[in-house]
Every structure is written in structure tokens, then in C-alpha cells.
Amino acid sequence: MKQQRQILIFEEGKVSVKPLKIAQIENYKDAFLEMIKEGLETSFRILKSRPRSEYEIKSNLVRKNFLESEIELIVEELKKMKLVNDAQFVDFFLEGYQKNKPYGEFALRQKLYEKGIVKDLIEEKLTEYYFSNSAEEEAYGLMIKRIDKYKNLSKMEKIKKMTAYLFSRGYEYSVIESVLSRAGVLDDLD
Numbered sequence: 001m002k003q004q005r006q007i008l009i010f011e012e013g014k015v016s017v018k019p020l021k022i023a024q025i026e027n028y029k030d031a032f033l034e035m036i037k038e039g040l041e042t043s044f045r046i047l048k049s050r051p052r053s054e055y056e057i058k059s060n061l062v063r064k065n066f067l068e069s070e071i072e073l074i075v076e077e078l079k080k081m082k083l084v085n086d087a088q089f090v091d092f093f094l095e096g097y098q099k100n101k102p103y104g105e106f107a108l109r110q111k112l113y114e115k116g117i118v119k120d121l122i123e124e125k126l127t128e129y130y131f132s133n134s135a136e137e138e139a140y141g142l143m144i145k146r147i148d149k150y151k152n153l154s155k156m157e158k159i160k161k162m163t164a165y166l167f168s169r170g171y172e173y174s175v176i177e178s179v180l181s182r183a184g185v186l187d188d189l190d
Contacts, residue, residue, distance in 0.1 A: 005065040016067050039066055039074035043083070050096075053089045054079075055116020086117055090125040098129075102138035105130065107170020139171045139179045147183070159185055 005016040010028035015035050017025060025031045039061060046052060046060050054075060061071045078084040090112060097103055103111065105126055112122045143162055150158045159180060166176045180186050 007067070013069075014067060016065060016070060035066070035070055036074065036077065039070060040077060043074060043078055047078075047083055051089045051092045052084065053086050053115045053117055054084050057084055058116075086121060087125070089115075090117055090121060094125065094129050098133070098138060101169075102142060103169050104139065104166070104171030104175065105135060106172065110170070135171065135175050136178050136182075139166050139169075139175050140182060142166065142169065143179055143183060155185070 004019075006019050006022060007014050007016050008022070008025065008031050010031065012028040015028065015031040017031055017034050018038060021034055021038075025034060042061065042064055043057055046057070052060075057075055057078065058071050061074060066074070075084060093112065093115070094108065097108065097111070108126060109122055112125075113119070143166065146162075146165065150161050153161065162180060162185065163176055166179065167173070171179075177186075
């Protein structure tokens with residue numbers, strides 16, 4: 001297990017550093033600069049693979065035992081560098097998630113909320129996204145990819161499976177009904 005960060009107390013305040021760095025630190029300024037450097041390096045590592053929300057960055061720094069006040073400073077530095085921006089993160093997230101196996105609006109809303117995105121930004125970005133994209137088209141594309149799995153099922157079983165699948169992906173019932181109707185699955189159902 002990795003060693004915890006050690007908290008050094010100076011007249012100017014508290015600073016956390018890695019235990020191996022303590023011997024090199026002579027004053028508050030040295031400790032502060034070392035902490036900022038370590039926090040930025042930690043953040044750069046997780047930002048290397050994909051953009052992250054502010055909440056994800058903060059959560060990672062908490063797990064690495066940075067102090068709350070330090071986390072705020074590090075995140076502010078990342079914002080100044082334009083490496084953390086929740087609005088850009090949501091755009092990236094929506095584009096990436098919706099490309100191959102799209103989710104419905106409900107699931108997207110939930111996933112973004114879990115990433116720490118504020119409700120107003122979620123609503124704004126989903127409205128923008130669905131202004132130029134159709135939930136029905138995305139759901140239809142998903143269903144077409146899976147329709148062969150259901151070809152040997154009875155009509156009712158097919159409807160049940162397709163509905164359950166699309167519902168599990170966060171699509172509203174009105175979208176699901178429209179997709180099933182468009183695919184002809186609901187034909188001759190009297």
C-alpha cells in the first residue's frame with residue numbers, strides 16, 4: 001500500500017506532501033510548490049486518457065489524500081490551463097457515448113449527474129444535443145443491431161425483449177413504442 005501524504009504545519013498554514021519529499025522541504029513555500037507540482041502531475045495522469053469532470057478530478061485528489069484547500073487550488077490551476085471545463089466535458093461525453101451504443105436521455109442524465117455535473121448544465125447540454133440528434137434514430141439503430149437475436153422468438157417475446165433492452169439503455173417508453181412501430185414489430189398485434 002502506498003504511503004499517505006504527510007501534513008506539514010507551518011506558520012503560514014498546512015501543506016500535504018509525500019513522505020519521501022519531507023527531507024527536501026525547508027519552508028512553507030517549498031512545501032506549497034511541491035504540493036502543487038504533485039497535484040498537477042496526478043491530475044495530468046488521469047487527464048491523459050480522456051477529459052474529466054471537475055468532480056472526477058477532485059475525487060481522484062481526495063483519494064490521493066490531498067487537503068480540501070489544496071484540491072481547490074489545483075483545480076483552479078487546471079481551469080486556468082483550460083484542462084478542466086465541465087461544459088466541454090459534457091460535449092465530449094455525449095459525443096463518445098452516443099457514437100456506438102447510445103443511451104436514452106434518462107440514462108445520460110443519470111450518468112452525467114454521477115460525474116458531478118450540475119443539473120442546469122446537464123439540461124442545457126442535453127437540449128443542445130437533442131436539437132440536432134434524434135433519440136428515436138439512436139434507439140432504432142440500436143434495435144436494428146440486435147434484431148437478429150430476437151428472430152426466433154414469438155412476437156410478444158420479441159416486443160418484451162426489445163422493450164426491456166431499450167428501456168435498460170434509458171429510453172423513454174414513447175421513444176421505444178415509436179421504434180417498435182417503425183420496425184413493424186407492433187404490426188398485426190390485435
